Amino acid sequence: MSRRTMIVKLLSASRALFGAVADYSGWRGVRAGALVAGGAILDGAGLLLLVPILGVVVEGGNGRVGRMLAGFGLETPVAQLGLLVAVFVALGMLRAVVQFARDMALARLQTGFIEAERVRAVAALARAPWSSVAAMRHARITNLVTTEIQRLGTASFFMVQGIVSVAMLVIQLGIAISLAPALAGAAIALLGLGAILFVSAQGRVHDLGKGMVRAGQALMASTASFLAGLKTAAAQNEQAGFVDEFASIQREIRGRQLDFQARQAGGRRSFAILSSLLGGMVVLIGYGWLAVPPAVLITLVLIFARMSGPALQLYQSGQNFVFALPAFESVRALEAELLAAGQKDTVAPVPPPPGPIVLSGVRYLHPGGRGLRSASLTIAPGEFVGIAGPSGVGKTTMVDLIVGLLDPQQGTLTVGGVPLDPARRAGWADAIAYVSQEGFLFHDTLRRNLAWGNSADEAEMAAALALTGADGLVARMEQGLDTVVGERGAMLSGGERQRIGLARALLRRPRLLVLDEAANAIDAAGEAALLDRLKALDPRPTILMISHREESLAWCDRVIRVADGVAAG
Numbered sequence: 324m325s326r327r328t329m330i331v332k333l334l335s336a337s338r339a340l341f342g343a344v345a346d347y348s349g350w351r352g353v354r355a356g357a358l359v360a361g362g363a364i365l366d367g368a369g370l371l372l373l374v375p376i377l378g379v380v381v382e383g384g385n386g387r388v389g390r391m392l393a394g395f396g397l398e399t400p401v402a403q404l405g406l407l408v409a410v411f412v413a414l415g416m417l418r419a420v421v422q423f424a425r426d427m428a429l430a431r432l433q434t435g436f437i438e439a440e441r442v443r444a445v446a447a448l449a450r451a452p453w454s455s456v457a458a459m460r461h462a463r464i465t466n467l468v469t470t471e472i473q474r475l476g477t478a479s480f481f482m483v484q485g486i487v488s489v490a491m492l493v494i495q496l497g498i499a500i501s502l503a504p505a506l507a508g509a510a511i512a513l514l515g516l517g518a519i520l521f522v523s524a525q526g527r528v529h530d531l532g533k534g535m536v537r538a539g540q541a542l543m544a545s546t547a548s549f550l551a552g553l554k555t556a557a558a559q560n561e562q563a564g565f566v567d568e569f570a571s572i573q574r575e576i577r578g579r580q581l582d583f584q585a586r587q588a589g590g591r592r593s594f595a596i597l598s599s600l601l602g603g604m605v606v607l608i609g610y611g612w613l614a615v616p617p618a619v620l621i622t623l624v625l626i627f628a629r630m631s632g633p634a635l636q637l638y639q640s641g642q643n644f645v646f647a648l649p650a651f652e653s654v655r656a657l658e659a660e661l662l663a664a665g666q667k668d669t670v671a672p673v674p675p676p677p678g679p680i681v682l683s684g685v686r687y688l689h690p691g692g693r694g695l696r697s698a699s700l701t702i703a704p705g706e707f708v709g710i711a712g713p714s715g716v717g718k719t720t721m722v723d724l725i726v727g728l729l730d731p732q733q734g735t736l737t738v739g740g741v742p743l744d745p746a747r748r749a750g751w752a753d754a755i756a757y758v759s760q761e762g763f764l765f766h767d768t769l770r771r772n773l774a775w776g777n778s779a780d781e782a783e784m785a786a787a788l789a790l791t792g793a794d795g796l797v798a799r800m801e802q803g804l805d806t807v808v809g810e811r812g813a814m815l816s817g818g819e820r821q822r823i824g825l826a827r828a829l830l831r832r833p834r835l836l837v838l839d840e841a842a843n844a845i846d847a848a849g850e851a852a853l854l855d856r857l858k859a860l861d862p863r864p865t866i867l868m869i870s871h872r873e874e875s876l877a878w879c880d881r882v883i884r885v886a887d888g889v890a891a892g
């Protein structure tokens with residue numbers, strides 16, 4: 324990429340981040356901006372006041388300032404100094420108060436901005452169609468929503484720091500110009516040179532930042548697969564492979580961080596050299612060549628010394644900003660991807676009328692062309708329907724269409740005689756309990772796991788556990804429902820996990836219960852007893868059960884057999 328293209332890209336990304344912060348801040352941003360300007364002006368006013376103070380100190384009461392103050396009745400240098408110092412202290416105190424308010428306002432904006440960005444990204448994720456989320460790498464999403472949004476907060480912080488530094492520098496330069504235009508001109512030229520050098524080095528910093536995003540995602544993915552495969556790895560003594568991969572990503576991250584730190588440290592070194600040169604130049608040229616009066620000369624030296632703080636901060640903020648900018652670009656790219664896939668409307672849910680589920684010529688093919696080619700069937704309310712067929716013929720795809728996770732690409736799907744518009748789709752989802760083969764337990768107590776997605780009380784929980792045959796398990800546990808089940812229910816057996824997942828589903832009192840190989844880890848006798856109790860439920864929800872076991876399918880009222888993407892019944 325040419326330097327020009329790189330600068331244009333950086334500027335447009337910075338403008339986008341600036342726009343996002345401004346959109347979020349609104350009037351609070353204007354207030355914070357006013358506080359930034361106020362802090363800088365008060366700082367400058369304090370500096371400017373040094374001229375008369377030093378004037379009185381150096382020239383006694385006989386200088387221009389002394390004579391002017393004598394006109395107001397302050398005859399002695401001590402009285403004159405007393406007044407000037409009192410004003411100086413008052414200004415200093417006011418500056419401290421304004422800068423405190425400024426820092427708090429900026430901190431509130433920054434933390435609020437991070438929170439808003441995180442909610443925005445998660446909302447876009449929650450409203451994206453399932454098909455697009457299913458294709459995404461989870462590590463990418465987790466990394467963006469946690470680490471990268473935090474880095475985006477850092478970028479916005481450094482952007483604001485940069486603005487504060489610019490405000491301070493402008494005021495300080497303004498004062499320097501008013502005191503000694505030629506010297507200030509030289510300082511501006513030096514700053515301009517620094518800015519050119521700075522911008523030309525930012526392409527590499529931006530690349531480093533992009534690399535950090537990639538490495539962060541790789542680290543997250545490696546950790547996730549390490550944890551997911553830990554048991555298998557431990558059983559096969561394969562942990563070393565995971566550790567090696569982890570270590571190599573860590574090395575990459577460390578390398579980038581060191582590279583960035585070297586750039587920051589190099590910048591500080593150049594600044595230290597440049598500011599000593601500038602200080603020496605001011606004294607020599609000001610005293611020897613331009614014959615600047617001593618009070619003005621000392622004030623100028625103080626101003627230039629003071630300027631090195633904001634100038635260094637501007638340099639470092641700029642570098643940190645560019646380093647963190649790719650985080651903003653990645654978060655917005657994820658959002659754009661989710662938005663492009665279409666967002667579900669947030670509407671008040673309307674339950675579809677009672678009646679059958681009817682599929683007529685429904686088709687859904689996944690990317691790659693596999694899926695459900697055609698399904699035409701009717702399922703009556705309360706029916707217990709088995710769905711069978713070899714692996715990969717489209718059973719899960721059909722069920723995902725029925726529950727509304729996927730939209731038919733062709734054909735129609737109605738519930739109670741009406742097609743699923745967004746409001747009815749939301750109402751339909753409220754009436755569904757879905758149990759997948761893997762189940763879904765989180766690292767918490769049984770009680771909290773059972774209470775997810777329903778408002779059941781303890782008695783209802785006990786009844787559901789009895790129905791799914793998990794009551795004995797809970798009775799055996801020392802802490803009963805308060806037992807923590809481990810990550811994804813790791814402290815339970817596969818069959819126990821499935822029984823708990825089923826109990827939770829029943830607690831929703833669903834209109835449609837979907838069991839996608841949801842009891843395949845339970846022993847045959849246990850499953851038979853469970854299906855018998857499910858079949859006897861009164862009132863009974865419509866039950867769709869995908870299963871590969873013929874003895875399980877024998878409990879169903881009827882079985883729809885899917886073959887090569889085609890289903891009828």
Ligand SMILES: Nc1ncnc2c1ncn2[C@@H]1O[C@H](COP(=O)(O)OP(=O)(O)OP(=O)(O)O)[C@@H](O)[C@H]1O
Pocket residue numbers: 457458689690691693694695712713714715716717718719720721
């Ligand atoms: N998100 C996806 N992207 C691409 N292809 C997919 C996707 N989901 C499923 N498929 C493909 O679509 C076909 C049908 O998948 P589906 O999960 O519906 O099969 P299934 O009958 O439920 O299989 P199983 O009995 O093994 O669970 C498979 O060949 C599968 O590889």
